[in-house]
Amino acid sequence: MVTVTKICCIGAGYVGGPTMAMIAQKCPDIEVTVVDISQPRIDAWNSSELPIYEPGLDEIVFARRGKNLFFSTDVEGAIRKCEMIFVSVNTPTKKTGLGKGKAADLTYWELAARTIAACSESDKIIVEKSTVPVRTAEAIEKVLQRNCPHEGVRFDILSNPEFLAEGTAMTDLNAPDRVLIGGKIENPEGQAAVDALVEVYANWVPRAQILTANLWSAELSKLAANAFLAQRISSINAMSALCEATGADVKQVSHAIGTDSRIGPKFLNASVGFGGSCFQKDILNLAYICECHGLHEVANYWHSVVGMNDYQKSRFVRRMISAMFNTISGKKIAMLGFAFKKDTGDTRESPAIDVGHGLIEDGAKLNIYDPKVAADQIKMDMGDEAMKRITCCTSHTEALTGAHAVCIMTEWDEFKEYDWEAIYGVMEKPAFVFDGRLILDHQKLKDIGFIVYALGKPLDPFLKGAEGV
Ligand SMILES: NC(=O)C1=CN([C@@H]2O[C@H](COP(=O)(O)OP(=O)(O)OC[C@H]3O[C@@H](n4cnc5c(N)ncnc54)[C@H](O)[C@@H]3O)[C@@H](O)[C@H]2O)C=CC1
Numbered sequence: 001m002v003t004v005t006k007i008c009c010i011g012a013g014y015v016g017g018p019t020m021a022m023i024a025q026k027c028p029d030i031e032v033t034v035v036d037i038s039q040p041r042i043d044a045w046n047s048s049e050l051p052i053y054e055p056g057l058d059e060i061v062f063a064r065r066g067k068n069l070f071f072s073t074d075v076e077g078a079i080r081k082c083e084m085i086f087v088s089v090n091t092p093t094k095k096t097g098l099g100k101g102k103a104a105d106l107t108y109w110e111l112a113a114r115t116i117a118a119c120s121e122s123d124k125i126i127v128e129k130s131t132v133p134v135r136t137a138e139a140i141e142k143v144l145q146r147n148c149p150h151e152g153v154r155f156d157i158l159s160n161p162e163f164l165a166e167g168t169a170m171t172d173l174n175a176p177d178r179v180l181i182g183g184k185i186e187n188p189e190g191q192a193a194v195d196a197l198v199e200v201y202a203n204w205v206p207r208a209q210i211l212t213a214n215l216w217s218a219e220l221s222k223l224a225a226n227a228f229l230a231q232r233i234s235s236i237n238a239m240s241a242l243c244e245a246t247g248a249d250v251k252q253v254s255h256a257i258g259t260d261s262r263i264g265p266k267f268l269n270a271s272v273g274f275g276g277s278c279f280q281k282d283i284l285n286l287a288y289i290c291e292c293h294g295l296h297e298v299a300n301y302w303h304s305v306v307g308m309n310d311y312q313k314s315r316f317v318r319r320m321i322s323a324m325f326n327t328i329s330g331k332k333i334a335m336l337g338f339a340f341k342k343d344t345g346d347t348r349e350s351p352a353i354d355v356g357h358g359l360i361e362d363g364a365k366l367n368i369y370d371p372k373v374a375a376d377q378i379k380m381d382m383g384d385e386a387m388k389r390i391t392c393c394t395s396h397t398e399a400l401t402g403a404h405a406v407c408i409m410t411e412w413d414e415f416k417e418y419d420w421e422a423i424y425g426v427m428e429k430p431a432f433v434f435d436g437r438l439i440l441d442h443q444k445l446k447d448i449g450f451i452v453y454a455l456g457k458p459l460d461p462f463l464k465g466a467e468g469v
């Protein structure tokens, strides 16, 4: 079995940075180098302002950086000297060509593989960390074998999908439910490569939680896990619409069903919709793979999870408009939260983007405040045209002063701590609260005088008549 002393990770993003920081912390005898083609990203990793916000990340990076954790743009140099290479590059949805809007774009992956092939002078274990379509390892193996100019170099490919969630990345990495390693376990060399990676994780993960599988099972398990998680959210969001129509309370329903040990309590929070860079992309990719195998019914089933998510976002916008007397033209709406979930500054596929566009299309002006999202990011996500109607605020008070309504887009804890009585005082009347995350104390808000719409909760009498959306 290979004893790993040097690891390189290609891709210094949300996954590459935190996972490698954790390996460096838990395996002080392994030298870990994270490389990226983006000079600004690497500069940020080497600075005091890391490029991503993740609770607990700074401490680990600052403790290990320069000791056994390095960030560099010297991709080839790092590949040459290590025994194991993690590939954690982005795999977005294809924007053009065959499979446009559905298939995973493996351009970055293939580029990384070609670079590995070109400069590897000794055997390498390649670890797929990115989320990829099933059987990507097969394609990558061909690229590696056909492009390596050095005789006799052996490449063993493993699939080691990452299950961390943003905002809790460090605790997820520190104590994962499981680590999944797929490899060619049917032959001794493949098994040896799997064992080498098992040994790395065994430095801190109990062996019983390190699962091994064949390559294709590991690749598919990652897509399946995200599809199942997203499906739970779409299911409870579907219930939230029915709750509003019937007078049931979605929080009570999720609690009631979540106490069934077969269902379980997690991931049953109704919301304005799931966001993030992966759920939608991975489901579309899964559905595309199904279609390629002629499994159209299976593809349709998974498509409906994304369809329900789109419905929930547009339903929320329609609810806001109809509650505010069917017109929001010229009205100022404060949007609290822009990140796709709390404890991250990541805005990729955030439901706030779609809701924001929906409100602007109906003529509203938006004051956006998020404790971790910078104005530049909001500008990039919303585009120049929409920005004509958006003010990016640096405090919640700035966002709320003179607003007709406030909508909660992200479940940041600080929103619960605000002085809502004071907020009521500075807003236009009637003052509306639209809670898309069910985090506020709705009774207290009603007592103050707010008109409250909370997703999946019995409708406020003021909103009756605005049903059916
Ligand atoms: N963001 C998340 O929470 C999770 C993401 N994943 C998966 O992990 C993969 C990476 O995701 P993120 O870290 O979020 O992406 P990201 O976009 O934050 O980072 C990817 C990095 O790879 C770099 N890169 C691209 N091509 C390169 C090349 N040829 N050589 C060197 N660097 C290159 C980019 O410059 C970028 O910095 C994706 O496949 C994603 O689906 C899996 C689990 C969780």
Ligand SMILES: O=C(O)[C@H]1O[C@H](OP(=O)(O)OP(=O)(O)OC[C@H]2O[C@@H](n3ccc(=O)[nH]c3=O)[C@H](O)[C@@H]2O)[C@H](O)[C@@H](O)[C@@H]1O
Pocket (backbone or CB within 6 Å): 131, 162, 163, 164, 165, 166, 167, 226, 229, 233, 266, 267, 268, 269, 270, 271, 272, 273, 274, 275, 276, 277, 278, 279, 340, 341, 342
């Ligand atoms: O492959 C990935 O990228 C990752 O995708 C998700 O992680 P992440 O997107 O970071 O965050 P989640 O906590 O899963 O939340 C995703 C979205 O669903 C929403 N959500 C989550 C849970 C819930 O009950 N309700 C709900 O609306 C969140 O607000 C957020 O917008 C998975 O949870 C990770 O296991 C996976 O590794």
